[in-house]
Amino acid sequence: MREFHEWPSGAIEALDQPPRGEMMMRLAAPRRFKAHARAARFLAKSAVRIFGNQSPRQCSLCGHEGRFFAYGFPLTADVTCPACLSLERHRALALYMSRTPFIAGKEVLHFAPEPGLSKFIRDQGPKRYVTCDLFARNVDLKIDIEAIALPDASFDVVFCLHVLEHVDDRRALAEIRRVLRPGGLAVLMVPIEEGLDETYENPAITQRADRLVHFGQEDHVRYYGRDFRDRVRAAGFALEEWVSKEPDVLRYGLKRGERIFLATKADGPA
Numbered sequence: 001m002r003e004f005h006e007w008p009s010g011a012i013e014a015l016d017q018p019p020r021g022e023m024m025m026r027l028a029a030p031r032r033f034k035a036h037a038r039a040a041r042f043l044a045k046s047a048v049r050i051f052g053n054q055s056p057r058q059c060s061l062c063g064h065e066g067r068f069f070a071y072g073f074p075l076t077a078d079v080t081c082p083a084c085l086s087l088e089r090h091r092a093l094a095l096y097m098s099r100t101p102f103i104a105g106k107e108v109l110h111f112a113p114e115p116g117l118s119k120f121i122r123d124q125g126p127k128r129y130v131t132c133d134l135f136a137r138n139v140d141l142k143i144d145i146e147a148i149a150l151p152d153a154s155f156d157v158v159f160c161l162h163v164l165e166h167v168d169d170r171r172a173l174a175e176i177r178r179v180l181r182p183g184g185l186a187v188l189m190v191p192i193e194e195g196l197d198e199t200y201e202n203p204a205i206t207q208r209a210d211r212l213v214h215f216g217q218e219d220h221v222r223y224y225g226r227d228f229r230d231r232v233r234a235a236g237f238a239l240e241e242w243v244s245k246e247p248d249v250l251r252y253g254l255k256r257g258e259r260i261f262l263a264t265k266a267d268g269p270a
């Protein structure tokens with residue numbers, strides 16, 4: 001990094017220059033204090049953005065209109081609806097479902113059900129709605145997604161949001177396909193790094209602390225790349241995608257570019 005006395009007087013550099021008092025501190029302070037000062041400025045900017053942002057949003061799940069709250073680590077502004085606690089992905093899915101209804105009269109299985117989303121799905125009039133999870137309480141069935149204890153071809157729709165990155169996804173996708181009826185729909189969402197051609201996995205990484213470093217969360221087992229789509233197709237699905245974009249992102253507080261993967265059970269062996 002260039003020191004102050006090396007800075008030329010060009011217009012672009014001038015835009016970068018801090019106030020004079022701060023420049024004197026930069027000259028005098030050891031490098032590690034400069035790093036602390038930079039972090040403090042970043043925190044101050046973040047606080048303004050997170051707590052000072054008054055942009056109103058509209059919740060596509062519960063209808064709440066007003067300011068959304070920051071959420072996550074690190075904190076991100078405008079993520080959670082204070083009325084129903086929905087997150088960006090829940091609102092994206094609710095928006096999609098309100099525009100393209102597909103629940104009425106269907107038998108629906110929902111893994112790791114999100115409370116606000118569960119209510120929204122129930123209100124869409126399914127013929128049967130079953131919630132399930134391996135660990136959570138307050139679900140209808142305790143089920144391992146890698147070995148689903150349900151008959152073949154018993155559901156029309158399966159919801160599986162932010163689950164596959166925690167498990168053996170090849171087994172899970174095969175099991176989801178098995179319990180779906182022909183032409184049935186799996187609604188899948190995962191954290192995905194679109195800049196990665198190939199999913200990053202490393203079976204040697206098994207400790208929670210190591211998984212946090214390698215995969216971004218203590219209980220994740222991979223970072224999905226763009227080839228997530230290949231995995232879904234290889235499991236016997238035809239794939240369509242819905243993407244969060246403007247004007248919906250600003251209005252409903254969505255994550256720009258987040259995708260809903262709509263996987264239809266393709267013909268083939270059950």
Ligand SMILES: [Zn+2]
Pocket residue numbers: 059060061062063064081082083084085086
């Ligand atoms: Zn809401």
